Amino acid sequence: MGERTIIPFGPQHPVLPEPLHLDLILEDEKVVGAVPSIGFVHRGLEKLVEKRDFHEMMYVIERVCGICSFIHGQGYVQTIEGIFGLEIPDRAKFLRTIWAELSRVHSHLLWLGLMADAYGFESLFMHCWRVREKVLDIFEETTGGRVIFSVCKVGGVWKDIDNETLKRIVEVLNVVEQESKALTDVFIKDFTVQKRTRGVGVLSYQDAIDVGAVGPTLRGSGVAMDLRKLGYAAYGELNFEPIVEKDGDCYARTIVRVRELYQSIDLIRQCVSKIPDGEIEVKVKGNPKGEYVSRLEQPRGQVVYYGRANGTKYLERFRVRTPTFANIPALLKMLPGADLADVPLLALTIDPCISCTER
Amino acid sequence: MSYLPKSPWLVHYDASSCNGCDIEVLACLTPLYDVERFGVLNIGNPKHADIFVVTGSVNEQNKSVIQNIYNQMAEPKVVVAIGACATSGGIFRECYNVQGGVDKVIPVDVYVPGCAARPEAIIDGVVQALGVLEEKYKNMGKVAK
Numbered sequence: 001m002g003e004r005t006i007i008p009f010g011p012q013h014p015v016l017p018e019p020l021h022l023d024l025i026l027e028d029e030k031v032v033g034a035v036p037s038i039g040f041v042h043r044g045l046e047k048l049v050e051k052r053d054f055h056e057m058m059y060v061i062e063r064v065c066g067i068c069s070f071i072h073g074q075g076y077v078q079t080i081e082g083i084f085g086l087e088i089p090d091r092a093k094f095l096r097t098i099w100a101e102l103s104r105v106h107s108h109l110l111w112l113g114l115m116a117d118a119y120g121f122e123s124l125f126m127h128c129w130r131v132r133e134k135v136l137d138i139f140e141e142t143t144g145g146r147v148i149f150s151v152c153k154v155g156g157v158w159k160d161i162d163n164e165t166l167k168r169i170v171e172v173l174n175v176v177e178q179e180s181k182a183l184t185d186v187f188i189k190d191f192t193v194q195k196r197t198r199g200v201g202v203l204s205y206q207d208a209i210d211v212g213a214v215g216p217t218l219r220g221s222g223v224a225m226d227l228r229k230l231g232y233a234a235y236g237e238l239n240f241e242p243i244v245e246k247d248g249d250c251y252a253r254t255i256v257r258v259r260e261l262y263q264s265i266d267l268i269r270q271c272v273s274k275i276p277d278g279e280i281e282v283k284v285k286g287n288p289k290g291e292y293v294s295r296l297e298q299p300r301g302q303v304v305y306y307g308r309a310n311g312t313k314y315l316e317r318f319r320v321r322t323p324t325f326a327n328i329p330a331l332l333k334m335l336p337g338a339d340l341a342d343v344p345l346l347a348l349t350i351d352p353c354i355s356c357t358e359r
Numbered sequence: 360m361s362y363l364p365k366s367p368w369l370v371h372y373d374a375s376s377c378n379g380c381d382i383e384v385l386a387c388l389t390p391l392y393d394v395e396r397f398g399v400l401n402i403g404n405p406k407h408a409d410i411f412v413v414t415g416s417v418n419e420q421n422k423s424v425i426q427n428i429y430n431q432m433a434e435p436k437v438v439v440a441i442g443a444c445a446t447s448g449g450i451f452r453e454c455y456n457v458q459g460g461v462d463k464v465i466p467v468d469v470y471v472p473g474c475a476a477r478p479e480a481i482i483d484g485v486v487q488a489l490g491v492l493e494e495k496y497k498n499m500g501k502v503a504k
Contacts, residue, residue: 066377
């Protein structure tokens with residue numbers, strides 16, 4: 001048995017642009033424990049509900065995180081609509097679903113790129129991000145922003161996408177799908193990649209449930225839980241099954257995301273073929289009163305919003321529980337027994353979003 | 360400036376940004392914008408870097424980290440604050456844990472606006488930083504080569 005050493009990992013670390021900080025307890029080269037510390041990105045934006053009215057708050061909540069920004073906005077407006085008891089038009093529901101799935105495509109491509117970078121495949125990283133730019137172009141065309149969109153509003157959406165553009169989106173996505181195939185084949189079939197990912201950081205079925213993991217981390221361990229099955233927005237009218245892999249290692253989690261990438265593209269195709277014509281918003285009258293909890297599936301997993309309103313234009317309390325917060329215990333389960341050199345890889349496989357976690 | 364006198368290497372730190380500006384900084388390095396063709400490299404080691412790119416605002420916890428990275432960089436060095444949060448606190452300026460822009464802790468040479476800052480704006484900011492860097496070289500009695 002070797003001597004114990006503590007090595008700080010982060011907050012400024014090349015593998016992740018975000019300040020994730022872990023104190024790694026090592027015995028020789030093996031990790032025996034890890035202590036996370038957070039607070040580098042904490043802004044306290046939930047408290048801003050006291051200063052911004054419930055319409056303006058959408059723009060703040062969207063900036064919880066720049067990667068899953070659309071779904072944060074969507075979750076917030078769903079909560080407020082829940083308090084109001086508002087039913088939004090079908091077209092708005094479909095538009096929200098399209099943007100949400102586009103977010104998933106861009107988020108997963110982003111993650112695949114970072115993952116490739118983590119095991120030293122720099123050109124693969126570049127190609128993943130090259131393909132991702134096509135998705136960002138769609139966002140820019142339809143919403144005006146590349147990463148922050150501000151297109152959701154309480155009662156619907158701000159902008160419509162005309163049917164012509166919808167068809168073109170599908171054409172662009174066909175190209176994205178084709179180009180991604182060549183890239184994801186490397187993640188699935190390459191011998192060296194499998195050497196790095198297979199059998200590394202195994203999270204068993206039971207452990208995944210016990211620590212309350214969510215999203216691809218949970219589904220990579222064989223648990224079929226996908227909140228889109230709740231049928232919020234337009235998901236109730238779409239045909240899909242949660243994607244599940246059994247092994248629970250880094251490889252399984254990668255495969256889950258790769259398959260979800262294609263699933264999302266397929267969901268957008270279904271949306272475009274089923275989207276009805278009509279209004280994109282309903283009028284919102286008065287101020288909200290009451291409380292509501294809404295749950296959505298983000299690229300990283302389940303996100304929970306709680307809002308309480310007292311009849312004034314300012315909410316009383318708003319709370320977000322983000323997927324990475326739920327996945328950090330899973331990461332701590334994976335780390336013991338891993339090599340020090342594998343730590344960046346393991347940290348990445350939960351797709352950490354520290355900005356979400358700390359808000 | 361008609362040519363780059365130097366291949367500027369930059370170190371990036373996410374102070375308390377929402378990730379929006381961070382992924383745009385990374386997007387600058389990837390094929391669509393590809394600043395690496397001008398010799399701009401994003402590296403993890405502050406001692407190798409000429410330009411310090413900061414996104415996000417300052418709080419009690421990350422103050423010392425920003426100062427630490429800044430102090431480790433060799434002279435001459437330039438600081439670029441990217442995005443509304445890094446320049447003034449942005450949409451979060453009234454949050455209890457946000458103290459304001461990066462210039463509260465270290466001297467900032469170039470401010471890049473935007474929420475999130477667009478890659479074109481970030482590249483423009485870095486190019487302006489190169490001018491500042493050259494100026495600093497001259498003041499030190501050296502010529503950038």
